[in-house]
Amino acid sequence: MKYKTTTVNERPRRCWVLLALGMAWISLAGGLAPPRAWSQQDPLREQAVQARVTQAGYTALAEDRVDRAIRIFEQAVERWPDNLQTRFGLGTAYIKLGRYADAIELLEAILEAQPDEFFVMNNLSWLYATATDPAYRDGDKAVALAQQALLIEQNNYHIWGTLAEGHFVAGNFQRSGRAAFQALRLAQAQNASRERIIEYRRQVRRAQQAVQAFTILD
Numbered sequence: 145m146k147y148k149t150t151t152v153n154e155r156p157r158r159c160w161v162l163l164a165l166g167m168a169w170i171s172l173a174g175g176l177a178p179p180r181a182w183s184q185q186d187p188l189r190e191q192a193v194q195a196r197v198t199q200a201g202y203t204a205l206a207e208d209r210v211d212r213a214i215r216i217f218e219q220a221v222e223r224w225p226d227n228l229q230t231r232f233g234l235g236t237a238y239i240k241l242g243r244y245a246d247a248i249e250l251l252e253a254i255l256e257a258q259p260d261e262f263f264v265m266n267n268l269s270w271l272y273a274t275a276t277d278p279a280y281r282d283g284d285k286a287v288a289l290a291q292q293a294l295l296i297e298q299n300n301y302h303i304w305g306t307l308a309e310g311h312f313v314a315g316n317f318q319r320s321g322r323a324a325f326q327a328l329r330l331a332q333a334q335n336a337s338r339e340r341i342i343e344y345r346r347q348v349r350r351a352q353q354a355v356q357a358f359t360i361l362d
């Protein structure tokens with residue numbers, strides 16, 4: 145049975161983002177980036193600069209220095225507009241700061257150019273599932289995007305957790321519970337962090353409680 149709801153009973157304790165994009169970046173020591181004109185004369189040096197700047201942006205994001213992350217990523221996107229990692233990082237930072245319109249515009253542009261990027265679908269789905277501004281919260285859109293992502297990557301527990309959140313916001317509590325249980329099962333099998341596993345257990349319990357509550361009301 146499907147029930148409609150416009151609010152989330154409990155705001156999740158984490159921002160559901162996939163910051164690890166394979167982490168195939170070049171790890172470089174500190175120091176300032178060389179002048180742009182100089183680095184562009186050497187493609188390998190330019191790639192190294194991209195890697196270091198991108199890593200700095202993700203480090204700031206992981207440390208919850210969102211304003212700094214946005215400054216880094218915005219400058220990086222201006223310099224390397226085709227770099228997926230920097231654009232994705234900027235979109236993720238916009239979500240964390242609540243700049244939903246900017247995030248949607250950026251992430252949808254990435255999907256238009258690269259429609260199979262499941263981690264971009266996941267973050268856009270997470271935005272619609274957890275936006276604190278009701279104008280942007282849309283459980284049906286969140287579910288559709290997460291399901292599309294799962295067609296590409298079926299064993300990613302992040303996406304199953306996002307799907308659970310989308311179903312809950314849409315009022316599909318039984319489906320939310322099943323998706324959360326699948327996220328929990330995959331997370332345990334893949335040795336996910338303790339925090340992640342606790343979060344999925346919370347999702348499962350929340351869905352079960354919602355189902356029970358509405359069963360009593362019926």
